[in-house]
Every structure is written in structure tokens, then in C-alpha cells.
Amino acid sequence: MNTKKIYPLFLNNIETQKEESLNDIKEYRVIISFDSVPERDNFLSKNKQLEIINKFDFIPAFCVGLQKDQILNFDNDDSIKQIEEDQRLYLSILEVNEILELDKYKKSQISYTGKNVQVGIVDNGINTNFQAISNVSRYQINKVDKDPSKISHGTLMASIIANQFKNIEDDYIGIAPDVKFTDFDVSNLTNDFYFSQILEVFDSIIKEDLEIDVLLISLTTSDPSDGKDILSLACNLLVDRGIIIVSPTGNYGPDSRTIGSPSAASKVISFGAVTKELFINPFSGKGPTLDERLKPDFCLPGSDVKIPLSDNLAVSVTGTSVAAAIGAGLIAIIKEFKTNYSYNALFEILKNSCKDLTLDKFSQGYGMPDIVEIFKKMNLFHERILPYNFLAKKAIKVSVEFAVLYIIIYLLFLLF
Structure with missing residues (x-):
């Protein structure tokens, strides 16, 4: 089938979908994008029968439910830029023992702890009722009542980055304990997550001029990506505005070409997960991307990481989102030292610090970033003087x- 505007991966999905009967016609959540907001609005004025789920301005688009014949019909509309599925996203954490060891860094004279760095977390919300978490500004997309005792995925991500508990040597457990969080809570009653929800977050960041230095998107698609889907493209545009975006590779390994969106985006810093023995976790998403690019970018521990949440509660977590959260914490430390580091500069710093684990490049990326090596190269690392x-x-x-x-x-x- 020759099409003009339908995203090829989506076209493959709808062509292979078999409808069992006329009463079982599938409706797809679709995102239709345009080159400009006026073109989008003009299209909508001509198609008022459409029941719009949401509209976006950062990338001019709207989300709508359509059947296959409607999608194919719109493929002939010259004003449309692209038609694609509003893909479902999944949290990248597995089961809920061992803390990431940054002792050498914390025992040095370096004092960077993420001060004045704003970290946004796009997830299912941060529960601030736990002692491990502080400095959170909440930005809830959907108004959903929260269970005050729930350990949400977002809570775990924030706890890895900035845990306020201290070890026996009086060092904070968190990677960057002084960061400030913006909680982009995209949770809903059905626990479903879609591209459109993250696009709504991006719209809010731009329209309200929210100050975000590092954005952790701890969700990923189950289907692999070529980095040309609307979420990947939107991420690249946001990075061009100075926001560093971090994402896990997802837990759909061990096969190759299992990197989903948004981690397949060319300017999103993606992290795979390694065990404490420094082997790639079998579940960790592996490259290359569908257009043959190297991903993941890096790898970090993502297996049995112990997180204290209160005096009486600690959990252990495993998954590529654990590695991504650690990565976001490391980047926050670097951003405190040099707030104006661009994506390219920061990526090179991480790349040049990496320990090569001598594993498959499409499993480990460039290797495991070493925070001590980063500051040694900057001539800032010195052993602490007693x-x-x-x-x-x-x-x-x-x-x-x-x-x-x-x-x-x-x-x-x-x-x-």
C-alpha cells in the first residue's frame, strides 16, 4: 500500500490487524500532526465531526480516535504532516537489594550535590509522604486522588536521585540530594500512559516557561522505534531549547532492536541496565534502533538497588528506569558545576568518562559513566583533606x- 502521511511502523500495524466481524471494528488512538497551528486548526474546522481527545501546540497536532478507513482517507490530505498511533507507554521498573556506590566521590572535596538544579520527572507521581523525598513541586496533568501510603514508580525515581537518608558515614544516599523536583504526574484511573500525555507535559513546559534543567521520562513503548515518531521528534526539539532529557531503554530485551520511544530519539540520553557484576541485564533493551543507530547511549546499575523510604521501610528495585534515574542524578551534579552545558557538551563529558565493560556495543552503548573520572578530567577531583x-x-x-x-x-x- 502506497501512503503519503501514515507513519510506516503504524501502517504496518493497521495492515496486519484483522477484524473478526463488522461489529468488531477497531478504533485506534491516533495523533495527526501539521507544520503549523493554523494548518491544524483549519483542518479541524473542516472536520468538526471528529471527537478530539487533546490538542498540542509545541508540535502542532491533535489526538483522536479513528477507524482504519478514516485513517486511510486522511492519508490523502495534503495539509497533514504525519499520521501515527498514540502509542502506549510502560513504566520501566521490574521487581522491587544493593545501593549504588558513589563513596569515593562523596569522600572527595567535590561539593556538587545538584544544588539549584531543577529535575522534572514524567511518571505516575511522587509521594512526598515518605521521609526520603523533599523539594517537590507538583504538576498534575490529570486530577486523580492519591493513596498517601502508595509507593509509586515516580516516588522510587525521586528517591534514587535525591534520597535524604544518610549512611553510617553521614553521607546522603541520594545521587544528587539537593536537586529540586517538578513532579509531572501523568497518572490516571486506568493506569494507561500514552504519547499524548507526555506531549501535554511538553506543551505546559513551553507555555508556562517552566524552569527544567533535566527531564527524566521513565516510560517507554513496548514496540521498537526508529526515532522518527512524534514523541521522539518532540524530545529533540525540547533538547534544542536547553533541557537535557533522560530515558530508560525499557525492559524488552534480550533481543536486539528492542529500543522504544522516547529513548530511540537521537538527542535523548538513554540508559541500559547492568548487574552488580557489571553484566548487561537480560531484560535491558538493546540496539540498534530500527534505523540502525547506536543505542543505548550508556549503561548504569539497574539491578537490586536498595532504597530506604522511611525509618521503617526500604525497598529494592530492578529495571532500566533505575539506571536512568541514576543517570539523571549524575547529570544534575554536572549541571550544578556548569549550568549552561549543552546536550552535545554534556554527552561528550559522559562519553569520555566511560568505563568500557567490553560488552556488545548495542547492549552497553559507550559504557558506564564514571563520576570520579568526569571531575578528574576537569581537574576538580581531590581526596578529602581531614x-x-x-x-x-x-x-x-x-x-x-x-x-x-x-x-x-x-x-x-x-x-x-
């Missing part, structure tokens, strides 16, 4: 211990 007060207290303790030992030896000499 403070005078600590050394003085240590000296007193050693002196007392030596004096006690001397007295014991002296008494033993007198007695025997």
Missing part, C-alpha cells in the same frame, strides 16, 4: 589509649 578538629580528636584518643596501655604495663611490671 579537618583539624577531627585530627586533634583522633590524636587525643590515641594519646589516651597509649597512656592507658603504658599504665597497665607499668602495673604488671610492679606486680610481677
